[in-house]
Amino acid sequence: MLGIPYFKADSSTYVIKSVNGKVKKKGKGLSFFYNVATTSIATVPIxxxxxxxxxxxxxxxxxxxxxxxxxxxxxxxxxxxxxxxxxxxxxxxxxxxxxxxxxxxxxxxxxxxxxxxxxxxxxxxxxxxxxxxxxxxxxxxxxxxxxxxxxxxxxxxxxxxxxxxxSRETARALEAEVREMILKEADDATYARRKSAVEQELTIKEAELQTELTVQEKEQEIAESRVENERTMLRTKMEIDQERLDGEIQSEEQRQKLVVLSVENSKQEADAEAYAVSQQMKAFRELPVENLKALALASMQPEQLMAVAFESLANNAEKIGELNINPDMFSQVVKKAVRS
Known part of the structure; x- marks a missing residue:
């Protein structure tokens, strides 16, 4: 219709419709017909x-x-x-x-x-x-x-x-400064790494020296312990030897006492035997010779008797005229001697 157009707004537009300076409608996404001559429309995007x-x-x-x-x-x-x-x-x-x-x-x-x-x-x-x-x-x-x-x-x-x-010039200056800073940090990192390596090497060296010192101390302790053990063993051995020596001395003293006692006993036995022999000899001196011979002959063996008999014959040979000796007399004696 001429002079009465149609208006339609979307939902993102706030519409204010005024007629002759007075607001008639307002809101989002309004649609309406309006008179161009009397209507003004304000649209605000929201x-x-x-x-x-x-x-x-x-x-x-x-x-x-x-x-x-x-x-x-x-x-x-x-x-x-x-x-x-x-x-x-x-x-x-x-x-x-x-x-x-x-x-x-x-x-x-x-x-x-x-x-x-x-x-x-x-x-x-x-x-x-x-x-x-x-x-x-x-x-x-x-x-x-x-x-x-x-x-x-x-x-x-x-x-x-x-x-x-x-700006470009300032950026280049900052880049150069940062580059130098990065290079310095790299140098510092290299120095720090070398310093750390030296410190670690020093730490390792100190640890090795400490370990070596500890080993030496342990070896010294072992050596001292060994010497002390040897001293203890030597002292124990000396005590054992002294005890053995004391035992031997006591044994020798006991043996000496035994020898003295044995000698004393032997002396007493010898004295007793001598006394017995002297008494026997005294008795023999008082006995007649014929009795002594009889006693001697009584304890002799047959061969001894034969020897005594031949001795007696030999002593009185001038008184014997003729003597016949039979071999059979010696056969028994020879047999006995061969058996023995």
Whole structure:
């Protein structure tokens, strides 16, 4: 129908329909027919928006560096945003009648830039190059507190810092410095390794010397123990020899006493025998010769008697005229002698 077009918004767009300056409808994803002559439509995107940024800044020590990142934000109070900025559509119902909607991202990025710039300008180059995550936390904290965004009904969802880089010349200088530092660390590591090797070698040498000293002490203890054992054995042997000698001395003394006693006994026996012999001899001296001969003949063997008889014949040979001796007389004596 001429002059009565149809408008339809998606669910991520907040629509405010005004007729003759008065709000008639508002909400997400509205659709309606409207009179172009009397109706104005404001559409505010309420989905999350992403805006990348690159800031060329200067550190406290006057070194140029670049900060790259991205901020994600969202319009949470579209009515307040529509009051502060012009989000009205042209009569075609498609394009914005002003450039205000395009400035939302710039407003958020400028707020981020202010925070980043203040932080970087108060930090040295080396400190600023390490600000990544701390800077993100600081941006989140300060953006939530900024009235300019709050008044526009905008809230920041997420902020990220993708890179903080110095200028090319500064980067080369830092690379050279880091390279030298790495080389120095390598030299220090080599020195430390050599020092550690020397210390370990010294430790091993000391351990070997300590072990050798311990072995020598043990050997000395063993030698002293051996000498002490030998002394003990020698002392024991001497005591045993002394005891044996004492035993032999006692045995010899006992033997001496025995010999003395034996000699005394033998002497007494000899005296007794001598006394008996003297008494026998005395008795023999007092007996007649014929009696003694008779006693002697009584204890003789037949062959002894024959010998005595022949002796007697020999002594009285001048008195014998003729003597006949029969061989049979000697046969028995010879046989007996042969048997014995």
């Amino acid at each position: 989905n999350a928006q992403q805006s990348p940024f690159i800031f060329n800044l200067q550190s406290q020590d006057f070194q140029t560096l670049q900060v790259q990142g991205q901020v994600t934000y969202r319009i949470v109070e579209p009515e307040k945003t529509a009051e502060m900025l012009n989000f009205n559509l042209k009569k075609d119902g498609v394009n914005y009648s002003s450039e205000d909607p395009l400035t939302i991202g710039d407003l958020v990025i400028r707020s981020v830039q202010t925070i980043v710039q203040n932080t970087v300008q108060n930090s040295s180059l080396r400190t600023a190059l390490k600000l990544g995550q701390p800077l993100v936390e600081q941006i989140k904290k300060e953006l939530f507190q900024q009235e300019s965004l709050t008044n526009l009904g905008i809230t920041v969802i997420e902020t990220s810092i993708t890179a903080i880089t110095p």
